[in-house]
Amino acid sequence: MPEFLKLTAPDEALKRFMSHLPAAQPRRETLPVLEAAGRVLASDVYALEALPSFRRSTVDGFAVQASSTFGASDSLPIYMNVVGESQMGAEPNFKVGKGQAAVIHTGGMLPEGANAVVMMEYTQEARAGEVEVQRAVSVGENVIEPGEDVKPGELLLEAGKELSPAVVGGLMSQGIAEVEVVKPPRIGILSSGDEVVDPLQVPLPGQVRDVNSYSLSALVQRFGGEPVRFGISSDREEDMRARARSAMDACDALVITAGSSASVRDLTARILAEMGEPGVLVHGIRIRPGKPTILAVCDGKPAIGLPGNPVSALVVGSLFIKPMIYHLTGRKTTVPVAYLQARLSTNTPSQAGKEEWFPVSLRQDERGWIAEPIFYKSNLIFALAKADGLIRVPLDANGLEAGQVVEVYFL
Ligand SMILES: Nc1nc2c(c(=O)[nH]1)N[C@H]1C(S)=C(S)[C@@H](COP(=O)(O)OP(=O)(O)OC[C@H]3O[C@@H](n4cnc5c(N)ncnc54)[C@H](O)[C@@H]3O)O[C@H]1N2
Numbered sequence: 511m512p513e514f515l516k517l518t519a520p521d522e523a524l525k526r527f528m529s530h531l532p533a534a535q536p537r538r539e540t541l542p543v544l545e546a547a548g549r550v551l552a553s554d555v556y557a558l559e560a561l562p563s564f565r566r567s568t569v570d571g572f573a574v575q576a577s578s579t580f581g582a583s584d585s586l587p588i589y590m591n592v593v594g595e596s597q598m599g600a601e602p603n604f605k606v607g608k609g610q611a612a613v614i615h616t617g618g619m620l621p622e623g624a625n626a627v628v629m630m631e632y633t634q635e636a637r638a639g640e641v642e643v644q645r646a647v648s649v650g651e652n653v654i655e656p657g658e659d660v661k662p663g664e665l666l667l668e669a670g671k672e673l674s675p676a677v678v679g680g681l682m683s684q685g686i687a688e689v690e691v692v693k694p695p696r697i698g699i700l701s702s703g704d705e706v707v708d709p710l711q712v713p714l715p716g717q718v719r720d721v722n723s724y725s726l727s728a729l730v731q732r733f734g735g736e737p738v739r740f741g742i743s744s745d746r747e748e749d750m751r752a753r754a755r756s757a758m759d760a761c762d763a764l765v766i767t768a769g770s771s772a773s774v775r776d777l778t779a780r781i782l783a784e785m786g787e788p789g790v791l792v793h794g795i796r797i798r799p800g801k802p803t804i805l806a807v808c809d810g811k812p813a814i815g816l817p818g819n820p821v822s823a824l825v826v827g828s829l830f831i832k833p834m835i836y837h838l839t840g841r842k843t844t845v846p847v848a849y850l851q852a853r854l855s856t857n858t859p860s861q862a863g864k865e866e867w868f869p870v871s872l873r874q875d876e877r878g879w880i881a882e883p884i885f886y887k888s889n890l891i892f893a894l895a896k897a898d899g900l901i902r903v904p905l906d907a908n909g910l911e912a913g914q915v916v917e918v919y920f921l
């Protein structure tokens with residue numbers, strides 16, 4: 511059978527696609543920090559103040575001058591005068607001198623003169639106004655210095671960093687209540703096919719509900735984009751062209767599903783080729799599922815033509831939509847992708863010369879995680895919906911063997 515498409519290796523396809531994208535020019539907006547959680551910072555954030563702002567204790571105990579405790583032990587305790595208590599949330603109005611101690615609580619401010627804290631466990635009440643210290647402490651022990659976490663003026667967070675829960679907390683610790691973040695890029699999503707109908711409709715014989723517009727919208731949201739659905743195009747070239755044009759004009763990128771392979775009714779490549787320079791960069795990838803995928807850049811905007819089969823659309827979509835959205839948001843991508851190592855439960859055959867992806871379900875035994883491949887047809891969404899993750903059989907491999915350690919990726 512003749513091969514209709516000129517197939518490109520997945521890595522090369524991604525490289526070619528990304529290298530044709532112009533530098534990102536993300537739109538910005540200022541939001542209250544909590545509303546911005548999960549978004550990407552649009553500008554660098556500098557420290558306004560030192561953190562912590564005062565010298566504080568990390569334990570409950572007694573604030574002292576370290577030198578006063580030297581030589582103290584269980585058998586030879588040192589007696590000290592208790593000169594006060596550091597009240598939480600207030601600056602102590604007394605000093606700690608040689609041979610003196612002050613009651614202090616975790617997070618309390620050290621009184622002037624004190625430079626260490628003895629943990630309560632190593633002290634005992636002696637006579638009224640006196641404490642028995644049974645352990646020596648060194649200077650700075652059980653104390654956090656002002657500015658130990660953050661120095662004023664220091665670069666705290668770089669543009670492109672995601673607002674994780676820790677970043678949200680960090681910003682609030684500086685009293686920063688609003689941040690400039692990247693507006694989610696708008697990703698136009700267009701389904702196509704005469705047989706595809708709205709999911710709320712009852713399909714007639716031969717019709718299928720539109721799965722892809724919705725599964726891909728969820729994928730776009732997960733990676734930080736704003737999905738904008740442009741309905742279902744018929745297989746008429748004028749209809750598809752008009753919808754693709756308006757989607758591209760209104761959005762920062764376009765994803766079309768179906769019509770990607772090489773039969774006469776597969777219009778996507780033709781339409782994308784006409785939509786601007788340089789046009790189609792890749793049509794056909796050495797991958798299963800998803801061989802007929804199209805990658806294009808049209809007058810500076812990326813466009814992806816995904817296969818109509820729902821599993822293919824999602825698997826390949828995650829490989830190319832994610833880096834595309836990360837690029838559009840100016841997101842830093844230096845951190846490696848998280849995956850789980852698991853042992854393969856059964857031999858998994860694959861054709862050398864094609865990178866193959868299999869959904870897997872995960873279970874655990876006493877030696878760790880086991881990945882059970884799900885053998886599937888790419889038209890059937892529940893093969894993927896029921897899976898816990900995906901494994902990759904590399905391009906040059908003739909399958910994987912039972913017991914082999916694999917990396918499980920999560921969609
Ligand atoms: N002779 C060949 N035929 C096919 C080849 C090939 O190499 N030679 N490749 C196959 C592969 S692999 C795939 S993938 C599909 C790709 O087809 P298209 O992208 O052109 O998509 P369609 O043919 O229109 O649809 C495929 C399948 O998916 C269903 N579909 C489409 N859109 C949706 C949607 N939004 N939601 C749910 N399901 C959808 C559609 O009804 C078809 O069943 O080509 C193979 N053929």
Ligand code: MOO
Nearest residue numbers: 799800801822888
């Ligand atoms: O590659 Mo098709 O995407 O196998 O179903």
